[in-house]
Amino acid sequence: MIPAAFNYHRPDTIEGAVKLINEFGDEARVVAGGHSLIPMMKLRMTGLSHLVDLQGIGGLKGISVDGDTITIGAMTTQHELIVHKQLSSRAPIIAEAALQIADPQVRYVGTIGGNVANGDPGNDMPGLMQCLDAIYSLQGPSGQRSVPARTFYEAAYFTEREEDEILTSISFQATGGGYAYEKQKRKIGDYATAAAGVLIEKDGDKCSAASIALTNLADTPIYCEAAVAALVGTALDPGDVGAAVKAAVDASDPSEDNRGPIEFKKHIAGVVIRCAIERAIERA
Amino acid sequence: MEKMHLKMTVNGEEMETLAEPRELLIHVLRERLNITGPHIGCETSHCGACTIDMDGKSVKSCTVFAAQAGGADITTIEGLGNPDNLHVLQEMFKEHHGLQCGFCTPGMITRAYRLLQEIPDPTEEEVRFGMSGNLCRCTGYQNIVKAIMAAATEMNATKEAAQ
Numbered sequence: 014m015i016p017a018a019f020n021y022h023r024p025d026t027i028e029g030a031v032k033l034i035n036e037f038g039d040e041a042r043v044v045a046g047g048h049s050l051i052p053m054m055k056l057r058m059t060g061l062s063h064l065v066d067l068q069g070i071g072g073l074k075g076i077s078v079d080g081d082t083i084t085i086g087a088m089t090t091q092h093e094l095i096v097h098k099q100l101s102s103r104a105p106i107i108a109e110a111a112l113q114i115a116d117p118q119v120r121y122v123g124t125i126g127g128n129v130a131n132g133d134p135g136n137d138m139p140g141l142m143q144c145l146d147a148i149y150s151l152q153g154p155s156g157q158r159s160v161p162a163r164t165f166y167e168a169a170y171f172t173e174r175e176e177d178e179i180l181t182s183i184s185f186q187a188t189g190g191g192y193a194y195e196k197q198k199r200k201i202g203d204y205a206t207a208a209a210g211v212l213i214e215k216d217g218d219k220c221s222a223a224s225i226a227l228t229n230l231a232d233t234p235i236y237c238e239a240a241v242a243a244l245v246g247t248a249l250d251p252g253d254v255g256a257a258v259k260a261a262v263d264a265s266d267p268s269e270d271n272r273g274p275i276e277f278k279k280h281i282a283g284v285v286i287r288c289a290i291e292r293a294i295e296r297a
Numbered sequence: 298m299e300k301m302h303l304k305m306t307v308n309g310e311e312m313e314t315l316a317e318p319r320e321l322l323i324h325v326l327r328e329r330l331n332i333t334g335p336h337i338g339c340e341t342s343h344c345g346a347c348t349i350d351m352d353g354k355s356v357k358s359c360t361v362f363a364a365q366a367g368g369a370d371i372t373t374i375e376g377l378g379n380p381d382n383l384h385v386l387q388e389m390f391k392e393h394h395g396l397q398c399g400f401c402t403p404g405m406i407t408r409a410y411r412l413l414q415e416i417p418d419p420t421e422e423e424v425r426f427g428m429s430g431n432l433c434r435c436t437g438y439q440n441i442v443k444a445i446m447a448a449a450t451e452m453n454a455t456k457e458a459a460q
């Protein structure tokens with residue numbers, strides 16, 4: 014399992030990295046934790062001749078909480094997300110989801126930036142970021158811009174990011190209320206057969222705000238607007254939950270693969286979405 | 298492709314070698330540095346037999362390019378103990394029959410070492426979850442879990458006695 018040969022670069026600034034990927038164009042790729050990219054390179058499914066390693070760039074690391082705004086550097090690992098106490102108290106859905114990704118070894122090196130930039134429908138963080146309505150910061154040769162997670166994903170492995178842009182950080186608002194990330198997988202270390210992230214806020218007995226997003230149930234993550242509309246303003250009775258589950262399943266568009274046929278995936282989607290909504294309501 | 302000059306610390310010793318950037322760390326360790334403790338089970342990031350400790354993290358060395366490890370501080374099973382002076386984890390794997398063929402054992406013990414650094418007094422559940430990146434085709438895991446729990450108890454007792 015030896016990948017094709019490449020030149021290795023380890024710049025120490027974001028500008029330096031952008032310059033390299035701009036100079037080498039589609040022959041260059043950045044590597045973060047490498048735990049999606051290296052397996053693809055071993056299978057020789059990714060042709061590149063310049064690998065730009067982001068590990069030396071201090072400015073891409075770390076988690077900061079400023080009032081209600083949480084900003085996470087792209088090179089922050091899944092392990093770092095899980096053990097960060099302040100993050101777990103202000104947005105507990107992150108650790109709940111991160112703990113369901115891969116296995117301990119992968120979580121020590123896999124980064125949030127790599128997970129959301131990769132564009133693999135199997136990745137868990139893109140759906141989670143749509144649930145949180147996160148904003149991605151991208152930096153390219155002509156400067157910096159922001160793209161909402163909800164409009165970032167175009168198709169499997171195709172995103173809004175230009176080839177010469179680096180995803181530098183992700184930011185979102187701290188969550189109140191209830192939360193849940195529910196994932197069905199065949200075994201530890203497997204990608205989701207179906208997964209759902211849910212946030213629910215209540216004002217008295219009524220649902221005042223909600224968010225629902227799905228993982229691996231289409232070519233891209235799905236933010237379920239109709240399912241959210243089915244919950245907001247209701248008393249979250251079983252009938253309301255049922256209507257939201259149905260709307261979310263209707264929004265899914267899974268394809269058949271070794272995790273099962275479409276009917277099975279839609280069935281599992283219904284189960285995980287219901288579990289996630291019910292757990293979020295319990296915690297709200 | 299031109300070779301790179303790589304420097305890393307392995308088991309406390311500064312090591313240097315020439316390697317192509319695309320070489321996997323497990324290959325450089327085993328074939329260039331003669332450190333054959335970490336094994337190659339799957340080479341596809343699934344089994345954990347190649348687990349090493351790199352900058353304080355358990356890492357699958359089949360999923361790291363040698364170039365990425367330039368400057369890293371690495372510990373392999375060889376750095377934890379030796380036949381004359383076994384690490385407590387090695388003692389307990391022996392004592393509790395935590396291995397049969399032994400192929401997965403270097404990865405298991407290297408991972409368990411880091412797990413116990415982070416959670417010195419784990420529950421059985423925490424051991425099972427913390428070891429879930431390492432596969433074993435022989436033991437059924439029962440005795441691996443027992444050995445790690447026993448090592449934790451032993452290490453904590455030694456720590457208390459020293460205080």
Ligand SMILES: Cc1cc2nc3c(=O)[nH]c(=O)nc-3n(C[C@H](O)[C@H](O)[C@H](O)COP(=O)(O)OP(=O)(O)OC[C@H]3O[C@@H](n4cnc5c(N)ncnc54)[C@H](O)[C@@H]3O)c2cc1C
Pocket residue numbers: 042043044045046047048049050051052067087088113114115116119122123124125126127128130131135136137138178179180181202203204205342343
């Ligand atoms: C055994 C195994 C099981 C796994 N299971 C799961 C799972 O259940 N759920 C899950 O979500 N993931 C899973 N993964 C993937 C893992 O979480 C990856 O680490 C993650 O998807 C990518 O993060 P990375 O830092 O390793 O990125 P890399 O592999 O380094 O990069 C991935 C892609 O993103 C690009 N990229 C990386 N960083 C940036 C950046 N800052 N800006 C622009 N582009 C960038 C790279 O060029 C590359 O194309 C698994 C991996 C393995 C090996």
Ligand code: FES
Pocket residue numbers: 336337338339340341342343344345346347348357358359360
């Ligand atoms: S050889 Fe590295 S995980 Fe199996």
Ligand code: FES
Pocket residue numbers: 395396397398399400401402432433434435436
């Ligand atoms: S003892 Fe044989 S694989 Fe674990």
